[in-house]
Amino acid sequence: MRFEAVTIKDIAKELGISTSTVSRALRDSYEISAETKKLVLECAERLDYRPNPIAQSLKERRSKSIGVVVSEIANNFFSQAINGIESIAYSRGYNVIITQTHESYEREVVNVHHLASRSVDGLLISLSSGTHDLEHIRELHDKGLPVVFFDRVTSEIKTHNVVANNHLGSFHATEHLIYQGYKQIAHITNAPELSITKERLEGYKSALEKHAIPFNEKLVKYCHHGGMKEDEIEKAVKELLSLKTKPDAIFTASDRVTIACLRAVKNLKKKMPHLGFTGFTNTTFGDLFSPTLTVIRQPAFEIGEVATELLLSLIEAKRPVQDFTNKVLDTELIIRESSIKAT
Amino acid sequence: MRFEAVTIKDIAKELGISTSTVSRALRDSYEISAETKKLVLECAERLDYRPNPIAQSLKERRSKSIGVVVSEIANNFFSQAINGIESIAYSRGYNVIITQTHESYEREVVNVHHLASRSVDGLLISLSSGTHDLEHIRELHDKGLPVVFFDRVTSEIKTHNVVANNHLGSFHATEHLIYQGYKQIAHITNAPELSITKERLEGYKSALEKHAIPFNEKLVKYCHHGGMKEDEIEKAVKELLSLKTKPDAIFTASDRVTIACLRAVKNLKKKMPHLGFTGFTNTTFGDLFSPTLTVIRQPAFEIGEVATELLLSLIEAKRPVQDFTNKVLDTELIIRESSIKAT
DNA sequence: TTGTACGCGTTATCAT
DNA sequence: ATGATAACGCGTACAA
Numbered sequence: 001m002r003f004e005a006v007t008i009k010d011i012a013k014e015l016g017i018s019t020s021t022v023s024r025a026l027r028d029s030y031e032i033s034a035e036t037k038k039l040v041l042e043c044a045e046r047l048d049y050r051p052n053p054i055a056q057s058l059k060e061r062r063s064k065s066i067g068v069v070v071s072e073i074a075n076n077f078f079s080q081a082i083n084g085i086e087s088i089a090y091s092r093g094y095n096v097i098i099t100q101t102h103e104s105y106e107r108e109v110v111n112v113h114h115l116a117s118r119s120v121d122g123l124l125i126s127l128s129s130g131t132h133d134l135e136h137i138r139e140l141h142d143k144g145l146p147v148v149f150f151d152r153v154t155s156e157i158k159t160h161n162v163v164a165n166n167h168l169g170s171f172h173a174t175e176h177l178i179y180q181g182y183k184q185i186a187h188i189t190n191a192p193e194l195s196i197t198k199e200r201l202e203g204y205k206s207a208l209e210k211h212a213i214p215f216n217e218k219l220v221k222y223c224h225h226g227g228m229k230e231d232e233i234e235k236a237v238k239e240l241l242s243l244k245t246k247p248d249a250i251f252t253a254s255d256r257v258t259i260a261c262l263r264a265v266k267n268l269k270k271k272m273p274h275l276g277f278t279g280f281t282n283t284t285f286g287d288l289f290s291p292t293l294t295v296i297r298q299p300a301f302e303i304g305e306v307a308t309e310l311l312l313s314l315i316e317a318k319r320p321v322q323d324f325t326n327k328v329l330d331t332e333l334i335i336r337e338s339s340i341k342a343t
Numbered sequence: 344m345r346f347e348a349v350t351i352k353d354i355a356k357e358l359g360i361s362t363s364t365v366s367r368a369l370r371d372s373y374e375i376s377a378e379t380k381k382l383v384l385e386c387a388e389r390l391d392y393r394p395n396p397i398a399q400s401l402k403e404r405r406s407k408s409i410g411v412v413v414s415e416i417a418n419n420f421f422s423q424a425i426n427g428i429e430s431i432a433y434s435r436g437y438n439v440i441i442t443q444t445h446e447s448y449e450r451e452v453v454n455v456h457h458l459a460s461r462s463v464d465g466l467l468i469s470l471s472s473g474t475h476d477l478e479h480i481r482e483l484h485d486k487g488l489p490v491v492f493f494d495r496v497t498s499e500i501k502t503h504n505v506v507a508n509n510h511l512g513s514f515h516a517t518e519h520l521i522y523q524g525y526k527q528i529a530h531i532t533n534a535p536e537l538s539i540t541k542e543r544l545e546g547y548k549s550a551l552e553k554h555a556i557p558f559n560e561k562l563v564k565y566c567h568h569g570g571m572k573e574d575e576i577e578k579a580v581k582e583l584l585s586l587k588t589k590p591d592a593i594f595t596a597s598d599r600v601t602i603a604c605l606r607a608v609k610n611l612k613k614k615m616p617h618l619g620f621t622g623f624t625n626t627t628f629g630d631l632f633s634p635t636l637t638v639i640r641q642p643a644f645e646i647g648e649v650a651t652e653l654l655l656s657l658i659e660a661k662r663p664v665q666d667f668t669n670k671v672l673d674t675e676l677i678i679r680e681s682s683i684k685a686t
Numbered sequence: 687t688t689g690t691a692c693g694c695g696t697t698a699t700c701a702t
Numbered sequence: 703a704t705g706a707t708a709a710c711g712c713g714t715a716c717a718a
Contacts, residue, residue, distance in 0.1 A: 007696085009695075018705045018706070019695090019696085019697095019706095020697080020698085020707090023698095024697090024703095027697085032703070033704090036704085050460050051695085052401075052694090052695050053461060054401050054406075054460075054461065055401055055694075055695035055710090056695080057397045057696095057710095058395075058397050058401055058695080058710050058712095059695080059709080060696085072422075073422050073425065074419065074422035079416050079417035079422070083417075086443070095457060097440055098416075098441045100429070114438055117393050117396050118396055118438075119395075119397050259628065262631060263630065284602075285602065285632070287606065287609075288605060288606060288633070289632060291633075348711090350711055351712070351713095352712095360689085361689050361690075362711090362712080362713095363690080363691095363712095364688055364689070366711095366713055366714085367688090367713085367714090370713080374687060374688080375687070379687080394711085397712095398694090398710075398713090399711080399712060399713085401694050401696095401710090402694055403712085403713075
């Protein structure tokens with residue numbers, strides 16, 4: 001606070017006692033008499049005293065706050081995850097500082113540094129599409145700053161990870177399309193460097209393999225900017241539809257890509273035969289689209305919760321943690337019209 | 344940073360000079376010799392020195408950061424506004440701390456206090472639906488903390504406001520429905536205490552009046568929780584549809600209400616005749632819905648930008664500001680299928 | 687040009 | 703049971 005904030009000094013002066021006594025009374029120390037405590041508390045209440053967390057941070061080298069790095073809060077998956085993060089953090093007395101990278105590596109570096117220098121006690125990170133180097137995180141992690149990755153993780157830094165079961169979710173979605181009778185299933189996905197991209201691609205391949213459908217590389221399109229540029233996806237769709245062997249279904253691998261792709265397909269629809277469609281997205285609007293949207297939904301809120309619990313356990317650990325968990329939560333396939341094959 | 348962070352002390356020791364010299368050299372003070380500066384800068388670089396903003400905040404009583412209070416980041420209007428806020432803030436060297444109230448008054452009080460005690464230099468606030476008292480803000484504002492309201496504003500505290508032209512936007516939307524031939528236009532809106540609710544209701548009334556349609560109070564439904572509870576809206580829709588004189592169109596007044604209402608209507612559709620529909624929302628999915636959605640879109644990004652510029656002007660003002668602006672930005676009516684009357 | 691000393695608000699240590 | 707003091711990292715008035 002910038003202006004005439006009430007401090008323990010004011011209380012001390014008011015009561016004619018020392019600041020240390022006030023401090024101890026406020027912290028309910030055993031060495032302060034009951035009546036002094038009562039006096040101090042009453043006075044603090046009266047003056048509307050609020051401890052200054054800045055000063056506390058400086059003194060205690062911790063801030064009771066955690067930093068969050070995501071690509072976009074406008075993304076449903078992340079806004080839901082953030083709600084999960086906040087629910088746990090608040091209940092444990094921690095505050096949450098949210099930052100966005102907009103899929104930019106440079107922004108990620110800036111955000112991480114800013115959070116660290118703001119004395120956050122730990123970091124929850126979902127890597128950006130543009131991140132090709134982890135030095136900015138490793139550096140802090142090596143110094144002892146607790147870090148937990150969620151959603152877009154890395155094996156290069158040894159710590160807790162929390163992710164959806166991307167492989168299985170992808171497998172089920174692809175298999176669902178296969179069961180519907182689609183033969184040429186295209187896959188439009190995020191930047192190839194991301195963990196989610198690799199895992200989802202593998203799930204897709206597994207399903208094809210199980211059903212003896214040959215994998216065709218031409219049916220896989222990467223969006224290096226994670227769909228931040230819509231024409232990136234439009235281009236992918238157009239390329240797919242101009243192939244000799246046109247796809248009869250599309251499986252998309254991330255929130256932004258799914259929506260943008262849906263739009264691209266819809267705009268081309270008039271000239272198009274039926275095209276099966278499903279994708280990873282946490283939108284709550286799937287039932288309102290036309291056609292209603294078959295989606296793979298991630299347990300975003302729970303992912304946020306679990307990641308935060310793990311981070312707090314690191315922060316509050318007495319001794320260095322060696323044993324890291326890699327938590328995997330199941331996705332949910334919600335079947336609606338878009339994936340159903342017209343008969 | 345918690346661990347072994349490099350401080351000016353380390354640099355001072357390394358070079359055998361005093362901390363104040365280091366401090367001044369780093370701030371490029373005119374009283375430090377060029378060579379000492381070079382030495383210090385080089386050493387700072389080498390040790391990867393980063394100033395501790397916590398200590399700076401404590402010292403300078405300012406943090407170069409601003410706090411944002413919104414109801415929900417998952418709301419498209421707010422996530423877009425936040426992007427506008429960040430774009431200005433970052434370019435001016437300020438950091439942004441985002442908090443959500445989830446339309447709860449208690450949460451708003453907690454968030455505002457937390458931000459203030461975290462030494463933010465100013466506050467950007469959009470009031471929650473549940474807010475019935477402004478003491479928590481007035482108290483800080485009276486102490487001199489710069490505050491700018493946006494979207495959901497109040498006249499009770501004299502400062503800059505930034506809003507969409509809610510009256511006119513609402514007027515145009517309603518008139519559009521009237522031109523389409525709808526006679527009984529219902530209005531489902533947010534909590535009655537909010538500025539946006541009042542302004543949008545007035546716009547609706549104006550349009551009715553202009554076209555000599557009597558205002559019918561029964562056609563107006565308030566959602567006191569701003570649609571945080573979906574059954575609130577379902578209930579409103581059901582009540583409307585069980586009126587003797589059923590509405591033939593619905594005009595909704597906020598993002599959440601619009602979507603939830605659309606869903607409720609869609610679920611009832613089978614038993615329903617055609618129902619015209621439009622509403623305030625900044626969703627980017629309006630073209631994907633079925634029917635495609637006629638919307639009133641607010642210039643959310645610009646609202647965020649303008650609000651931030653005004654806040655920074657307050658923060659950096661040399662003398663107390665007396666002259667406050669009430670900035671109003673135009674909305675945009677995007678006409679799609681949902682409001683078109685079947686003929 | 688550089689150094690010394692103090693204060694920002696808090697807590698911990700050591701006296702008393 | 704309470705008080706005096708130092709320290710967290712930084713910036714600055716004052717001294718040299």
